[in-house]
Structures are given as C-alpha cells and as structure tokens.
Amino acid sequence: MNGAAAKIRVRGLRKAFGAKRVLDGVDLDVPEGTSTVVIGGSGSGKSVLLKCILGLIEPDAGSIEIDGRDVLRLPRGERAALRRQIGMLFQNGALFDSLPVWHNVAFGLLAQGRVNRAEARTRAVEMLAQVGLPATAAELWPAELSGGMQKRVGLARAIAAQPAVLFFDEPTTGLDPIMGAVIDGLIVDCVKRLGGTAVAITHDMASARRIADRVAMLHSGRIIWSGTPEALMASGNPYVDQFTHGRRDGPIRMELRG
Amino acid sequence: MVNTVLDGLAGIGRAVLMLCRAAGALVLFALVGLSHLLRPPFYGRMFLRAFIEIGYFSLPVVALTAIFTGMVLALQSSTGLARFSAETAMPSLVVLSITRELGPVLAGLMVAGRVGAAMAAEIGTMRVTDQVDALTTLSTDPMKYLVAPRLLAGTLALPLLVLVGDILGVLGGFIIATVKLGFNAATYISNTLNYMQTIDVVSGLTKAAVFGFLIALLGCFNGYGSRGGAQGVGAATTSAVVAASVLILAFDYGLTELFFAR
Numbered sequence: 001m002n003g004a005a006a007k008i009r010v011r012g013l014r015k016a017f018g019a020k021r022v023l024d025g026v027d028l029d030v031p032e033g034t035s036t037v038v039i040g041g042s043g044s045g046k047s048v049l050l051k052c053i054l055g056l057i058e059p060d061a062g063s064i065e066i067d068g069r070d071v072l073r074l075p076r077g078e079r080a081a082l083r084r085q086i087g088m089l090f091q092n093g094a095l096f097d098s099l100p101v102w103h104n105v106a107f108g109l110l111a112q113g114r115v116n117r118a119e120a121r122t123r124a125v126e127m128l129a130q131v132g133l134p135a136t137a138a139e140l141w142p143a144e145l146s147g148g149m150q151k152r153v154g155l156a157r158a159i160a161a162q163p164a165v166l167f168f169d170e171p172t173t174g175l176d177p178i179m180g181a182v183i184d185g186l187i188v189d190c191v192k193r194l195g196g197t198a199v200a201i202t203h204d205m206a207s208a209r210r211i212a213d214r215v216a217m218l219h220s221g222r223i224i225w226s227g228t229p230e231a232l233m234a235s236g237n238p239y240v241d242q243f244t245h246g247r248r249d250g251p252i253r254m255e256l257r258g
Numbered sequence: 259m260v261n262t263v264l265d266g267l268a269g270i271g272r273a274v275l276m277l278c279r280a281a282g283a284l285v286l287f288a289l290v291g292l293s294h295l296l297r298p299p300f301y302g303r304m305f306l307r308a309f310i311e312i313g314y315f316s317l318p319v320v321a322l323t324a325i326f327t328g329m330v331l332a333l334q335s336s337t338g339l340a341r342f343s344a345e346t347a348m349p350s351l352v353v354l355s356i357t358r359e360l361g362p363v364l365a366g367l368m369v370a371g372r373v374g375a376a377m378a379a380e381i382g383t384m385r386v387t388d389q390v391d392a393l394t395t396l397s398t399d400p401m402k403y404l405v406a407p408r409l410l411a412g413t414l415a416l417p418l419l420v421l422v423g424d425i426l427g428v429l430g431g432f433i434i435a436t437v438k439l440g441f442n443a444a445t446y447i448s449n450t451l452n453y454m455q456t457i458d459v460v461s462g463l464t465k466a467a468v469f470g471f472l473i474a475l476l477g478c479f480n481g482y483g484s485r486g487g488a489q490g491v492g493a494a495t496t497s498a499v500v501a502a503s504v505l506i507l508a509f510d511y512g513l514t515e516l517f518f519a520r
C-alpha cells in the first residue's frame with residue numbers, strides 16, 4: 001500500500017448469520033504504525049469485522065494475517081499468541097463489575113502471570129495515571145464510575161499489557177462531545193506511546209478525523225472506499241459523501257428491518 | 259388437508275431437531291467445561307466464591323425446607339400409618355424418605371431456583387455487556403474462568419448441603435414425633451438408626467452431587483448462550499431454572515433405578 005508492512009491483512013473475509021450476509025468479501029490492510037478508522041452505518045458489520053480479527057467470531061471464509069501469518073490456519077496455541085498482541089477497548093467498556101477498578105486494569109497482566117497481586121495494584125495505578133485518573137479511582141467499583149471514566153478504565157485495561165495493536169469499538173459513543181474529544185486525545189497518545197498500530201470503528205466523523213491516519217468505509221459487507229482523512233470529506237464517492245455529510249437521501253438505504 | 263397434516267409433521271420434526279441440537283450443545287458444553295478442570299491454570303478464587311455462594315448462602319433455605327419436610331412427613335405418615343396400626347414404622351419411613359429422596363430432590367430444586375438463576379443472570383449479563391468477550395481479549399478463557407469453577411463448586415457443595423438437610427429433616431420428624439405425637443425420644447432415635455443403611459445416605463449424596471452439577475451446568479450454559487439484552491438474560495434465567503428442575507427430577511428417577519432396582 002504505502003510501503004509499510006501490513007501488520008494486519010484481511011482478504012476476502014466473509015461471514016453470514018443465517019441468511020444475512022454481514023461481511024461479503026472484506027479486504028483491509030492495516031499498515032504497521034498507523035491508525036486505521038473503519039467507518040460505516042449501524043449494522044454494516046464493523047463490530048463483526050473486529051470480532052473476527054480478535055477471534056471472537058469464526059468467519060466463514062477468507063484470511064486474516066497478523067505479522068504475515070494467517071491466524072485462521074494456525075494451531076490454537078500460536079493463534080492465541082498472535083492475538084495476545086491486540087488490546088481491545090469495548091464499546092461500553094465491558095468492565096468486570098464483580099472486580100474493583102485496579103483488578104480490572106491489571107486483569108490481563110495477572111492472567112499472563114506477568115505480575116503478582118501486590119505488583120498488580122501498583123501497575124494499575126500507573127496505568128490509571130496514563131489515562132488521567134487519580135490513584136483513588138483504583139479502589140472504586142465499575143458501577144460507581146461515570147460513562148467517561150468507564151471508558152478511561154477500559155482504555156487503561158486495554159493498554160496495560162502493552163499490546164502492539166489496539167482496537168477501539170466506537171470509543172466516543174455515548175459520551176458528550178468534550179469527553180469524546182478527551183478520549184480521542186488519550187487514544188492518540190496511547191497508540192503513539194505503544195508504537196502505534198490501531199484499528200478503530202466509529203460512525204462519529206469528528207472522532208474519525210481526530211484518530212485516523214487512514215479511513216476505510218464499510219458498506220454492504222465490503223470496503224467501498226479507503227484513503228486519508230483529508231480526502232474523506234471530498235471523496236467524490238456518493239456513498240461516502242452521503243455518510244460523512246449525514247444526508248438522508250442518497251445511494252445508501254438504511255435498512256430499518258434486518 | 260394433506261398440507262395441514264404435513265405442516266404439523268414438519269413442526270414436530272423441527273421441534274425434535276431443535277431439541278437434539280440443544281442437547282448436543284449442552285453435552286459438548288459440559289465436556290469442554292469438565293476438560294478445563296483438568297488443565298491449568300486453575301482459578302481457586304473463582305471456585306471459592308462459587309462454593310461459598312452455593313454452599314454457605316443456600317444453607318438457610320435448604321435448612322428450612324428440610325426441617326419442615328421432616329415435620330410434615332412425621333405428621334402425615336403417623337396419621338396414615340395409624341390406619342393399619344403401623345405407627346412404629348414412622349421413624350424409619352421418615353429417615354428413608356429424607357435421605358434417599360426428599361433431601362436431595364428438594365434441596366436440588368431450591369438451589370436450582372436460587373443459584374442456577376443467579377449464575378444464568380450473572381454470566382448472561384456478562385455476555386450481553388461484552389464482558390465474556392473481554393475475558394478472551396485479556397488472555398483468559400471464559401470457559402475456564404467462569405464455567406469450570408462453578409461446575410466443580412456445584413458438584414461439591416450440594417452433597418454437603420444435603421448432608422445438613424438430612425440431619426435437620428430427621429430432626430424435624432423427631433420434634434413432631436416426640437412433642438406432638440407422644441413418641442419416646444430414645445425409641446425414636448434407635449428406630450431411626452436401626453433401619454437406616456449406608457446406601458440410603460450414600461445414594462442420596464450421590465444424587466446431590468449429580469444435581470449440583472446439573473444446576474451449575476444449566477445456569478452456565480443458558481447464561482453463556484444468552485443474546486439480546488435484558489430480555490435475553492431474563493429468558494436465560496427462566497430456562498436455566500426450568501431445565502435444571504426438570505433434569506433433576508428425570509435424573510432422580512434414573513439414579514434411583516440405578517441404585518435400588520433389582
């Protein structure tokens with residue numbers, strides 16, 4: 001694509017749920033050291049794409065290469081090892097509500113046996129500081145946090161194991177514009193600090209422009225456009241234009257019934 | 259006319275196929291869950307949490323159930339047995355009914371309502387809020403972390419609960435017999451002990467272990483597979499309790515056949 005080796009290369013990815021084809025031959029390259037934002041309407045399969053790459057959903061056909069190795073055709077152990085380099089921030093945080101904040105943040109480190117419980121708390125406080133939360137937050141429970149704080153804790157949890165790749169599922173959804181911008185800023189910082197490969201899915205255009213080095217648009221189960229965020233607003237592609245400008249009329253018909 | 263009949267048959271066929279698919283998925287789920295008990299890492303804390311939740315916090319409800327069951331058994335059987343002048347058989351009838359049958363079954367049903375529902379609701383909520391997926395992305399197998407410890411805890415905790423229930427059930431019968439029906443306390447106890455055999459208690463506790471496993475299995479299975487928000491979690495909770503209750507009664511018959519049929 002642009003010379004940099006693709007960290008993640010998706011080819012011909014297909015996934016159907018029953019008769020509904022959600023992904024219909026997705027091709028996507030995520031060059032190492034860049035942030036790629038996938039935009040697309042609700043129900044266009046953005047989340048399914050991320051979950052396929054993460055191994056949470058088994059695709060029907062196609063290939064997913066991480067570091068040039070096809071994860072779908074590797075033995076289970078190596079598959080898990082490749083995917084261990086991916087950290088994920090879920091849409092609503094997906095914090096474990098039965099565990100205090102510090103345990104949430106250090107969960108991956110504890111699971112990989114990289115720290116013991118005493119160190120875990122210190123590491124968690126460090127991570128919380130990186131996302132702008134005070135040490136006192138470590139002892140709280142997820143239910144005691146506001147939406148923005150939950151996102152921050154989710155981000156701290158995603159970066160705690162220092163993954164080479166970060167995934168973001170609609171990072172600004174449900175936040176006010178200011179908090180959205182704050183989270184976007186944190187995301188950009190964290191991605192830079194970790195060496196910088198990231199994939200975010202969103203339908204928030206402001207957020208997409210803040211995070212992205214490259215933008216790809218998913219529609220009808222395929223990537224129909226990709227390019228730089230500068231080119232996005234003047235793509236000349238009628239589908240992209242309708243989406244970025246939020247027009248009701250255009251080639252995209254919102255399916256009100258799945 | 260022919261079409262109506264065929265549609266009816268097709269409906270039955272679909273239902274049977276769905277039942278088979280669900281049964282297969284359940285067995286597979288159980289095997290995967292059990293296999294995780296043999297392979298490290300083990301989550302001792304999760305086991306302990308589930309064990310305390312099932313074993314300790316179910317004590318009051320199981321104790322109350324057992325003691326009232328023993329009391330009503332004594333009352334019913336003494337009036338029933340009086341019709342053919344066999345009141346003296348009452349202590350042995352109480353102890354056999356409790357240890358073999360009512361102890362494990364009633365405790366199983368109560369715990370299914372209490373713990374099975376809670377498991378399905380907790381895991382189901384974790385599923386619909388992406389917490390189960392989050393476990394996977396944090397190098398933790400949810401089957402190993404969430405399911406395996408609960409299966410083990412259910413299997414080990416219910417026999418202990420039933421043992422307590424057995425004792426309290428017999429105590430309930432003893433209280434009614436001595437206080438209300440004029441039995442001699444020493445005679446009641448010696449009657450109870452003379453007619454009770456090891457197999458009565460052992461078969462009851464074995465049943466309890468199987469029921470405990472079933473309760474945890476159905477709770478986890480339904481929660482794990484739940485879809486679609488609050489409504490999905492509600493449906494999962496209901497089917498966890500209903501399926502566990504039905505399976506407890508079915509397995510109760512099967513196990514009784516296994517132990518006592520000649």
